Amino acid sequence: MNRVACRDFIVGLFVLAALVTIVFLSLGVGGLAYSTGTPLRLYANFDEIAGLKTRAPVVISGVKVGQVTEIVLNDDFRARVVIDVDGSLELPVDTSASIITSGVLGDRYISLMPGGEIDFLKSGEEIAFVESAVVLERLIGKLIHGAGTETE
Structure with missing residues (x-):
C-alpha cells in the first residue's frame, strides 16, 4: 500500500469512529435506553x-x-x-x-x-x-x- 492510500485509510477510520461516537452520545443525551430488555x-x-x-x-x-x-x-x-x-x-x-x-x-x-x-x-x-x-x-x-x- 502506498503512503497516500494508507493515510486515506487511517483518516477514514477516524471519521467512522467519530460518527459512531456522535450517534452513541446523541442517543445518551436523548434519553434512549441502550438495553434491549423490555421495560x-x-x-x-x-x-x-x-x-x-x-x-x-x-x-x-x-x-x-x-x-x-x-x-x-x-x-x-x-x-x-x-x-x-x-x-x-x-x-x-x-x-x-x-x-x-x-x-x-x-x-x-x-x-x-x-x-x-x-x-x-x-x-x-x-x-x-x-x-x-x-x-x-x-x-x-x-x-x-x-x-x-x-x-x-
Missing part, C-alpha cells in the same frame, strides 16, 4: 402533576431507574402518568409514587418508594399509592390568605 410499564393517577413532563426521570433512592413516557387525562379528570422503569426491577405491589421538585423551582420527577409486600407489580399494573405534587404558588396563597383571617 416494566406502570401507571399512576395523580390529582396534580404541576408541570411534570414526559421524559422526566423516575428515581429510587436518587438513582434513575426509568422515565415518564406519557401523560394523559383519564375519565375521572386525573392525570394518568405512564412510567417505564428498568424491566429487571422487582417492585412490591405496595410501592408508592411521589412527584418531587428538584430544588425550590426546579424540574419535577417521580420518586418511587418500594414497599414491603412479597408480591411484585407486573407490567401494565397501576401504582395504588400516589402523592401528588405540591404547587408552591397555592401553598403561598393559602399562607397569605390564612394569615389575614382571624380564628375564633
Whole structure:
C-alpha cells in the first residue's frame, strides 16, 4: 500500500469512529435506553402533576431507574402518568409514587418508594399509592390568605 492510500485509510477510520461516537452520545443525551430488555410499564393517577413532563426521570433512592413516557387525562379528570422503569426491577405491589421538585423551582420527577409486600407489580399494573405534587404558588396563597383571617 502506498503512503497516500494508507493515510486515506487511517483518516477514514477516524471519521467512522467519530460518527459512531456522535450517534452513541446523541442517543445518551436523548434519553434512549441502550438495553434491549423490555421495560416494566406502570401507571399512576395523580390529582396534580404541576408541570411534570414526559421524559422526566423516575428515581429510587436518587438513582434513575426509568422515565415518564406519557401523560394523559383519564375519565375521572386525573392525570394518568405512564412510567417505564428498568424491566429487571422487582417492585412490591405496595410501592408508592411521589412527584418531587428538584430544588425550590426546579424540574419535577417521580420518586418511587418500594414497599414491603412479597408480591411484585407486573407490567401494565397501576401504582395504588400516589402523592401528588405540591404547587408552591397555592401553598403561598393559602399562607397569605390564612394569615389575614382571624380564628375564633
